[in-house]
Amino acid sequence: TGYEPAFKNATYWTNENHWEWATKPNAREKASFLTENILPMQESGQLNFIQRPNNDYGFSEELGFEIFYVDGHTEKQMIPHIKYQDKTIVFCADLLATAGHIPLPYVMGYDTRPLLTMPEKSKFLNAAADHNYYLFLEHDAHNQIITVEHT
Known part of the structure; x- marks a missing residue:
């Protein structure tokens, strides 16, 4: 994306269901899940997924x-x-x-x-x-x- 996370030492956590939703947003939420805001977390290797119960x-x-x-x-x-x-x-x-x-x-x-x-x-x-x-x-x-x- 050409962007990088603001917090280079951070570890980001989410769950796979929410990540899928955020990276393929519906029309209603598209303005909330901007690619340039969220993909750098994954591209930097700082993103982790928790196991959902x-x-x-x-x-x-x-x-x-x-x-x-x-x-x-x-x-x-x-x-x-x-x-x-x-x-x-x-x-x-x-x-x-x-x-x-x-x-x-x-x-x-x-x-x-x-x-x-x-x-x-x-x-x-x-x-x-x-x-x-x-x-x-x-x-x-x-x-x-x-x-x-x-x-």
């Missing part, structure tokens, strides 16, 4: 933490759960973009399967409330980390 939650032996796989926003998006000092911090990615997206029907306009996002988000939010996860919201300018509770 047979269900939507699984522990990654390669990475050492649990991942929740979701398909509503994009195919096999990975939601990592990282344990640190008896706390679990979850990188919510596009499953829960902002605190304003907590209500189940409030899904992202970019979701490829919004009716699938709703039950995925319900399962995730119930687990987050049950286990007191700290939810890192990369897209929220006002609430970087939140917790949720059952109401």
Whole structure:
């Protein structure tokens, strides 16, 4: 591609299903998966694939933490759960973009399967409330980390 990764010492991880989806994007997601942004990871030899479990939650032996796989926003998006000092911090990615997206029907306009996002988000939010996860919201300018509770 003529491009190279910005982080030359990084190791990039994904799963083969999501990589296939990203490198052959549908018309809706083509602007999100730009060849010049993603192919340099593979061309540089820095890309690795994790083994996916047979269900939507699984522990990654390669990475050492649990991942929740979701398909509503994009195919096999990975939601990592990282344990640190008896706390679990979850990188919510596009499953829960902002605190304003907590209500189940409030899904992202970019979701490829919004009716699938709703039950995925319900399962995730119930687990987050049950286990007191700290939810890192990369897209929220006002609430970087939140917790949720059952109401």
